[in-house]
Amino acid sequence: MTVHAQYAAKRVTAAEAIRNVHNGDTIVVPTAVAEPPALLNALSEHRRDFRDVKVSQILAVRKFGYLDPTTAENVRHVAYFFSGATRPGFKEGVGDFYPSYFSEMPQLIDRGLMPAEVVFTQVSPMDEHGYFSLGLAPDYTMAAIRKARAVVVEVNPNVPFAFGNCHIHISQVTALVENDEPVLEVGLPTIGPVQEAIGKYVADMIEDGSTLQIGYGGIPDAVVMQLTHKHDLGIHTEMVGDGILTLLEAGAVTNRRKNFMPGKMVATFALGSKKLYKFLHRNPMVEMHPVDFTNDPYIAGQNDNLMCINATLEIDFLGQCGSESLGPLPYSGTGGQSDFVRSANRSKGGKAFIVLPSTAKDNTISRIVPTLTPGTHVSTSKNDINYVVTEYGVAQLRGKSAKQRTQALIGIAHPDFRGQLTEAAKKMNLL
Template identity: 80%
Template sequence: MSAKGLYQQKRMAAADAIRVVKNGDTIVVPTAVGEPPALLTALSEARRDFRDVTVSQILPVRKYGYFDPETTEHVRHTAYFFSGASRAGGQEGWIDYIPAYFSELPQLINRNQTPADVVFSMASPMDEHGFFSLALAADYTMAAIEKARVVVLEVNPNVPFANGDCHIHISQVAALCESDDPILEVGLPKIGPVQEAIGKYVADMIPDGATLQIGYGGIPDAVVMQLTDKRDLGIHTEMVGDGIMTLVEAGVVTNRKKNYHHGKMLATFALGSKKLYQFMHRNPALEMHPVDFTNDPFLAGQNDNLHAINATMQIDFMGQCGSESLGFAPYSGTGGQADFVRAANRSNGGKAFIVLPSTAKNDTISRIVPTLSAGTHVSTSKNDINYVVTEFGVAQLRGKTAKQRCEALIGIAHPDFRGELREAAKKMKLL
């Protein structure tokens, strides 16, 4: 049968497509806007028809009906990474969490260490060869497709057809539904004077010709805004967003100096505006790949001059970063921070930046602390940390002694807290 014939045979309403799910199945859903809203809404509405079904995902962007503590015996969520939609459930205990480096999620799926029975995903319209593009998030979804019993797509004309290893053929699809709703747009985070100050410190340390990995958040975006005078930057990242698109349009990102995948931007998921999604469509300079390719420290580290910029919430005197929890309460997840810190450390000429405001809660709490709060999940280890940046300066920690690290971090703490930090360091025999 032709690809068009198969398409028509498999096309149905979302309410019918979800019936491929069996009790006990785990449904894998892509990162963020790669999630299929029509399918997940239909699943939510029919959730009481199922038992022991799990939806596994990084960063859900909508709070669907199945995010319900009263119906977890029917359909429950398991987080690879928490978002605003799932965070409360994680902190209350009715949403569970799988700790893992983002780069290793495909491996966990491939080795049957985490299940993938069904895949639900957004997809572009089918091309003339019978292929769809999962441009919004290739991440761990491509690995799940290889393992899953069935794959169900939500086909939407607003999803770009991107290049890279992010394609699936109609013959691999069990069912599909159609929607034409706009892809959810996520605006740039708010940037204030603290973020701008941190951004300037980092931007001043990024040379022309560097390859960038840029995490999500106000400070990474503040760095991007201050790179407009650079030349011939490259991109090898996990998330492509509006900031990167802006640098491309300004002629700052050319990828001409990249020695690894010369001339190409690489990413594993997209999060931004309608303009970004249109920018991705058949763009020969951009490729979307699975996360075990984009985030693998060995592969990403083959980029010379890789500069990785990621945020944390708390750092202690040894340089341990607590980026994903508030004490023992989960807040986000491991994600790709450690992947790219290690990649930048491997890179010839690379730099790994961890950025954070010096304080929290209106300057009442120092984010630089003697020891991490009890129960805090360590995201980047003391052995991997390199540059730490606050609005008060830069501390370079890699290769430094414990005493040198402590002194450098106190030097970039908020002045109001430096005295008490020094007293704590003396009691710890670090000063």
């Protein structure tokens, strides 16, 4: 049977496609805008037909009907990483989450430690050889495809056919649906004076020829906006967004001085504009790979001068970062922060930056604290921390004693809190 005949035989409606889900199954969905709306809307519409079905995903971007807490016994969300759409479910007691390093999720799926009975994913149109591209997010989804009983794809002409280890053949597909609605666009975060000040401190420490990993958020994007005058930057990151596209258009990114995969930009998921998605389409400069390649500290650390920029919510005197919860209440997830901090620490000339405003809630709370709020999930450990940056400066903690770390962090705290932080440090025998 030709690949086109296989395609025609497997084409069904979304309502028919979701019948490949059985009670008790876990459906794996890729990161963010790679989620398939037609399939998830159909699942939502028919959710009461199922029992104990779980949907697992990093960073859901739409609030689908299946997130209804009144039908959680039918279909519920079990997050790899919470978002605004999925956070309420945990607060309501009907959601759950898997703690994990992003880089290790494919291995956990391969070993059967994270369930993956069904895959729902968006893909590009099929090429003449029968291949689709998961050009928006191969992440952990490629591993789930290997493991799943049923692979259901949503073919969308607006999904880029990217290069890299992100392809699936029609013979691997159980069922397919077609949808031509635009891929969801996610704009750049707001950048204010605090973010701009932090961004300048970081940008000044990034040299020409460096390779960048840039997380999502106002501060990482503020860094990007101040790198447009740099030369021969490279990209090895988990997320490719419009900020990186800005650097390319400015001529700052060439990838030519990368010593690992020179000439290539590497990422595991895309999050941005229609312009970005078009840029990824059949672009030989870009390769999209599974996250156990992009985020593996051994692999990413082979890039010399790897500069990793990630944000946190709270940091204590020892340098422990609480980046994913508000006390015990999950806010996001572990993601790739620890992966890339460790990658930069392995890299020859590498630097890992943890960035945060010095305060929260209109300057009423210090984000630099003696000890983390009880129950806080530690994302980056005291042993991995390197540079910490606020709008008041830079503290380099790696190789420093507890007392030296405390002094350095108080020095970049908001001036209104330095006195009470100093008193707390004295009571803890840290000053």
